[in-house]
Amino acid sequence: MNNLSNIIIDLIETAKxxxxxxxNECINMIASEGVKSPAVCQMLDMSHDLATRYAEGDNDQQGHANKRFYQGQKYSSKIENHATDAIKSLFNTTWADIRLISGTHANTATFKGLTSASKNNKMVVTPLSCGAHISHDYTGLAGGILGLQNANHVYDIKEFNIDPDKSAKVIRATKPGIVTFGGSLFLFPHPIKELRDVCDEVGAYIAYDAAHVLGLIAGGQFQDPLREGADFITASTHKTFPGPQGGxxxxxxxxVAKEKAVRKIQHAVFPLTASSTHLGRLPALGIACLEMKIFGKELSAQIVKNAQAAGQYLYENGIKVVAEHKGFTESHQIALDIRAFGGGNKIAQEIEDANIILNKNLLPYDDQSDKENPAGLRVGFHAVTRHGMKESDVKYLCDLMMDIIKGKRTPEQVKVDVIALKKGFSQVKYGFQSVEEALKYAKT
Ligand SMILES: Cc1ncc(COP(=O)(O)O)c(C=O)c1O
Incomplete structure (x- = not known):
């Protein structure tokens, strides 16, 4: 057997x-990872031909396929238009672009487009240390690829939010072309309303990165960025929004200014950043939109209730949960300061050893250069909620985590209980079990 065969045998075994x-064996609490329903998975499975096709071209101001540079688009353009219209309908917008394959790519095209529209390469963003995504930062996409000059919002560490008055001063002094909101460690709605006027004063577009909270927004559970004054939303379609991976x-x-921005963003999508747009995910994205239309309100309300209940329970049991004076969170995640028990690195690993998967996280007051020694853990509740957990289940899950955090039991001992718990929450709730079922709902 040659080397390649051995690699492939092991690759297939490892993938299984x-x-x-x-x-089947782990409980997932990574705040950026969603759960697709059986219907979404089945639709992906039914879209293999589409997943091999190209659809390069321009779109119109409704986000529909306009010019296409390949033949054979009889159905694929219609599919793209329907998926675009599904997302527009769910979020009550008049324009969307679903061609990019992730949130980072959506940010690339949006930042590029808004920079060209405003003829201004300055951007005011949340500090990376306070929860912004790396793509907003001068060390990431914004600075490293697009060459944008960043200034930071002033962040109030006690409130775990942007300080609107102090940030207004930064915006006035910087006169940026773009102001961003949204982030990865994202507990409370950002002050868009409060900063809309100052953005108008300096002629800045507002781009709201909803990668983490898109599902909550769909369910009416978090802030409504476009109605609060954001010009554009960028997002992933696979975090709290339970679709296939995409942007x-x-x-x-x-x-007129926003129309111009749309044209510039579209140009930044194609031809500047996309060629293959991974069409195979689009019918499944449409099904996820219908799921969120029907179940999104109930699902997102339960996600936030679960996160808040866990925050309260952990706090009552001696774990430092940040933003206690604000009820811990209004989103799908909470942040724990776990220094007293050995720090984020050690505890995340021990919890992983017990088959609970979450991530260590630098907190705003950590030494940001010491990435291997974060104080925090970021804990997400949308996956467990989609699998049907309610507050009492989440408290039991917290008990299992605390057994490890406090050294009462070994990860190996806790793992047995985690696997047993997972067995009771293996199905996907708040979604369709098949494409057939989605069709039935769509027809009623
Ligand atoms: C706020 C935010 N924006 C963008 C992204 C990037 O999204 P994607 O992984 O879809 O590229 C993330 C990833 O977690 C994020 O947290």
Whole structure:
């Protein structure tokens, strides 16, 4: 047997093991990872031909396929238009672009487009240390690839939010072309309303990165960025929004400035950043939109209730949960300061050893250069909620985590209980079990 054969045998075996491990034996609390329903998975499975096709071209101001440079688009353009219209309908927007394959790509095109539209390469963003995504930062996409000059919002560490008055001063002094909101460690709605006027004063577009909270927004559970004054939303379609992996940009271009921005963003999508747009995910994205239309409100309300209940329970049991004076969170995640028990690195690993998967996280007051020694853990509740957990289940899960955090039991001992718990929460709730079922709902 040659070397390649051995690699492939092990690759296939390992891929099978991964599916069994993460799907059936682990409880997932990574705040950026969603759960697709059986219907979404089945639709992906039914879209293999689409997943091999190209659809390069331009879109119009509704986000529909306009010019296409390949033949054979009889159905694929219609599919793209329907998926675009599904997301527009769910979020009540008049324009969307779903061609980019992740949130980072959506940010690339949006930042590039808004920089060209404003002819201004300065951007005011949340500090990376306070929860912004690396793509917003001068050390990431914004600075490293697009060459943008960043200034930071002033962040109030006690409130775990942007300080609107102090940030207004930064915006006035910087006169940026773009101001961003949204982030990865994201507990409370950002002050868009409070900063809209100052953005108008300096002529800045507001781009809201909803990668983490898109599902909550769909369920009416978090802030409504476009109605609060954001010009554009960028997001992933696979975090709290339970679709296939992908990216989306949305807006309501009701002014000349926003129409111009749409044209520039579209140009930044194609030809500047996309060629293959991974069409195979689009019918499944449409099904996820219908699921969120029907179940999104109930699902997101339960996600936030679960996160808040866990925050309160951990706090009452001696764990430092940040933002206690604000009820811990209004989103799908909470942040723990776990220094007293050995720090994020040690505890995240021990919790992983018990088959609960979450991530260590630098907190705003950590030494940001010491990435291997974060104080915090970021804990997400949308996956467990989608699998049907309610507050009492989440408290039991917290008990299991605290057994490890406080050294009462070894990870190996706790793992047995985690696997047993997972067995009771293996199905996907708040979604369709098949494409057939989605069709039935769509027809009623
Ligand atoms: C706020 C935010 N924006 C963008 C991204 C990037 O999204 P994607 O992984 O879809 O590229 C992330 C990833 O977690 C994020 O947290």
């Amino acid at each position: 093991k991964h599916e069994q491990y993460r799907s 989306v940009i949305m807006g309501i271009p009701d002014t």
